[in-house]
Amino acid sequence: MSSPDEDLTLQDTDRVTGRAALVGNARAALAVAAAVRSTLGPKGMDKMLIDQNGEVLITNDGATVLDTAKVEHPTAKLVIETSITQDRVARDGTTTSILILAELLRNALELSRSGLHPTIIADSYRSAYSMCIKEIDSIARPVTSDEDVRHIVSTCIGQKVDPSMLDLVCRLALDASESIEADDPEAERFLVKRISLEEGAVTDTELVSAFVTRKQRFDKSMPNQGGSCSIAVIDGGLEVPELEFDTELEISSLGVREGFTQRKRKKLEGLVSHLESLGVGILAVRDGIDEEAQSMLRKAGINCFRRFDKEDLNRLSQITGAMIVRSVEVTESTHLGRCDSWKERKVSGVHYLHVVSNSGRGKTLLVRGSTPALRDEVVRTFDDALGVAVRVSGTAPMLPGGGSTWSHLARMLRNEASKYAGKRQLAVEGFADALETIPRVLAQNSGHDPIDRILELSAAQTKDGPWIGFDLMTDDLVSLDSIGIIDLRLVVENALSGATEGAISVLRIDDVLWAKVEPGEPDWNQDEDED
Numbered sequence: 001m002s003s004p005d006e007d008l009t010l011q012d013t014d015r016v017t018g019r020a021a022l023v024g025n026a027r028a029a030l031a032v033a034a035a036v037r038s039t040l041g042p043k044g045m046d047k048m049l050i051d052q053n054g055e056v057l058i059t060n061d062g063a064t065v066l067d068t069a070k071v072e073h074p075t076a077k078l079v080i081e082t083s084i085t086q087d088r089v090a091r092d093g094t095t096t097s098i099l100i101l102a103e104l105l106r107n108a109l110e111l112s113r114s115g116l117h118p119t120i121i122a123d124s125y126r127s128a129y130s131m132c133i134k135e136i137d138s139i140a141r142p143v144t145s146d147e148d149v150r151h152i153v154s155t156c157i158g159q160k161v162d163p164s165m166l167d168l169v170c171r172l173a174l175d176a177s178e179s180i181e182a183d184d185p186e187a188e189r190f191l192v193k194r195i196s197l198e199e200g201a202v203t204d205t206e207l208v209s210a211f212v213t214r215k216q217r218f219d220k221s222m223p224n225q226g227g228s229c230s231i232a233v234i235d236g237g238l239e240v241p242e243l244e245f246d247t248e249l250e251i252s253s254l255g256v257r258e259g260f261t262q263r264k265r266k267k268l269e270g271l272v273s274h275l276e277s278l279g280v281g282i283l284a285v286r287d288g289i290d291e292e293a294q295s296m297l298r299k300a301g302i303n304c305f306r307r308f309d310k311e312d313l314n315r316l317s318q319i320t321g322a323m324i325v326r327s328v329e330v331t332e333s334t335h336l337g338r339c340d341s342w343k344e345r346k347v348s349g350v351h352y353l354h355v356v357s358n359s360g361r362g363k364t365l366l367v368r369g370s371t372p373a374l375r376d377e378v379v380r381t382f383d384d385a386l387g388v389a390v391r392v393s394g395t396a397p398m399l400p401g402g403g404s405t406w407s408h409l410a411r412m413l414r415n416e417a418s419k420y421a422g423k424r425q426l427a428v429e430g431f432a433d434a435l436e437t438i439p440r441v442l443a444q445n446s447g448h449d450p451i452d453r454i455l456e457l458s459a460a461q462t463k464d465g466p467w468i469g470f471d472l473m474t475d476d477l478v479s480l481d482s483i484g485i486i487d488l489r490l491v492v493e494n495a496l497s498g499a500t501e502g503a504i505s506v507l508r509i510d511d512v513l514w515a516k517v518e519p520g521e522p523d524w525n526q527d528e529d530e531d
Contacts, residue, residue, distance in 0.1 A: 039095055091156075157381050192363050218294065226343075239290045413428055468480070
């Protein structure tokens with residue numbers, strides 16, 4: 001019971017405690033899960049997302065749906081944070097992690113009605129999670145060929161793209177992953193640039209070993225293409241800095257002004273001469289280029305491109321092998337990169353610079369298609385496919401797909417639950433039931449009775465092992481490795497970890513305090529006070 005002093009302290013706060021807090025938090029998590037539940041699996045439904053400007057996006061990617069959601073409830077935000085973490089770490093399994101988390105909270109709510117304390121439920125969930133991780137190690141298989149990697153990628157994106165595009169996106173993602181080291185998967189977003197072109201059909205989408213960006217050459221009278229040459233990449237500009245001071249100068253002779261101009265011109269000539277002596281063919285700078293240098297650069301045969309952002313400057317450095325330097329003065333021959341060829345071309349009124357080089361790392365995905373929405377969907381699908389492809393590592397990264405892994409883990413937990421005394425057994429079984437929600441939802445989204453499917457799958461796995469499952473396209477029980485329905489172990493383990501940790505975090509909350517916010521009058525004198 002709270003004391004009068006405590007009541008006075010909390011008089012401006014709405015408070016929800018005990019089981020009421022758990023009920024509210026569980027409902028918020030279930031509401032988020034309901035928004036993406038129907039998108040799971042190769043036969044999942046699409047969502048139409050309409051923003052404040054009336055822009056329409058149709059997708060069945062759970063991460064995209066949650067990323068555009070606007071929620072106020074703190075638990076709903078926590079659930080969405082779990083999906084964001086899953087997407088960042090594993091690049092797949094966001095919907096799976098959300099569904100399991102919500103189901104864990106639903107079952108915890110039922111267990112609390114049976115008299116289990118949230119601490120007991122949380123401890124039992126941790127034990128069940130540990131058993132699942134050990135079991136995963138026993139059923140995982142190693143990659144034996146490049147075809148296995150392709151199957152992992154196709155399982156990841158199978159429901160996110162039209163079947164006619166599946167092979168193309170898989171091939172592009174696998175090709176792009178070759179330039180990314182296995183121990184640096186985060187480099188995928190940097191080393192592979194995405195460019196959307198308003199030309200051609202979506203099947204014309206290609207991956208090129210080149211740096212491509214929206215850029216037009218500084219001097220339009222110079223050639224718009226060329227062969228092999230050296231490239232200098234400058235994190236600055238080709239300009240002579242002007243003096244800035246508050247003092248006024250009175251020039252009484254035209255010769256004085258001409259002297260300033262001559263010294264500036266001589267400085268520029270020295271910079272251009274230095275670049276010419278190094279054999280520079282292309283100059284790429286982050287800042288500007290002095291207009292007076294245009295004729296000097298043309299005479300030296302140096303093509304220039306300016307106003308690069310920092311990220312593109314780094315990409316150009318990676319693909320050409322150039323070292324970024326801060327100014328032209330300190331540039332040396334060892335800082336230069338090489339390109340095999342380059343060209344500038346115009347597509348739908350936009351100028352694009354293509355720099356082809358095999359000297360370094362980096363590629364560009366040129367996405368084509370009839371509409372911006374279609375091209376954006378291809379980019380999102382490619383991102384997921386590439387993210388999974390670069391994360392295929394370890395001694396045994398393959399697990400059975402199609403919900404079979406989750407069904408097997410649930411069956412294992414039910415067998416192990418009998419070893420627990422008292423009501424802890426119920427909590428472990430509740431964890432197993434939450435894992436089984438994945439094959440249940442897959443069956444529902446495919447138009448089948450979930451109970452019948454679960455019973456058939458469990459019986460088949462008891463007889464033939466965990467790699468038996470349903471081919472959701474033909475509805476047949478098959479050996480999943482033989483038809484290439486394979487999940488990435490990293491995706492499964494992170495989804496399981498994120499869902500368990502998220503559910504336990506919510507279970508530990510027994511008091512929710514909401515600050516009361518009352519409307520107030522604006523302080524019209526604030527601006528005057530600041531002045």
